[in-house]
Amino acid sequence: MILFLGSCNSSEKTEKLIIASQQGDCIGVGPMKCLLVKKEGQAEWEFFYSNIEGFNYEPGYEYVLEVKVDKVENPAADQSSSKYTLVKQISKEQKTSENLPQIQEEEIIEEIVSTDSIQ
Numbered sequence: 001m002i003l004f005l006g007s008c009n010s011s012e013k014t015e016k017l018i019i020a021s022q023q024g025d026c027i028g029v030g031p032m033k034c035l036l037v038k039k040e041g042q043a044e045w046e047f048f049y050s051n052i053e054g055f056n057y058e059p060g061y062e063y064v065l066e067v068k069v070d071k072v073e074n075p076a077a078d079q080s081s082s083k084y085t086l087v088k089q090i091s092k093e094q095k096t097s098e099n100l101p102q103i104q105e106e107e108i109i110e111e112i113v114s115t116d117s118i119q
Contacts, residue, residue: 012068014087016040017052019063020097036100045101054086062097064090 020036026047028034035057037048052067066087075081 013070014066014068016090017048017063017065017067019048019055019057019065020045020100021060021062021095022097022100023057023059024101036097045097045099047101050080050082050084052084052086055089058092060094060096061092062095063092066090 016039018038018040020038022036023033024036024045024047026032026034026049028049035048035052036045038045052065055063055065055067057063068085068087070083070085072081072083
């Protein structure tokens with residue numbers, strides 16, 4: 001039994017994420033603010049549509065986090081197939097993150113209009 005429990009822990013998937021000092025305008029179900037994230041070794045920021053359980057974002061700080069990633073079985077249509085949980089905050093540095101992606105307001109309006117016309 002102990003060997004079985006020990007083997008479960010070793011299959012846990014963790015990732016190191018860098019969280020930008022500001023959020024970006026993105027489109028989910030509608031216009032919203034998303035975290036901007038880089039995975040370890042990645043050069044470009046990505047919009048992060050999920051939440052990180054246990055993490056409290058504060059604008060103006062760039063974070064390096066270790067997160068546990070669990071697969072969500074049968075997620076809802078608007079839900080991520082992964083659940084992220086904070087394992088450890090490695091660093092929190094007050095700074096302005098560089099090279100953040102920008103979505104122009106016109107792009108958001110265009111996306112809303114095209115989404116509304118589909119429904």
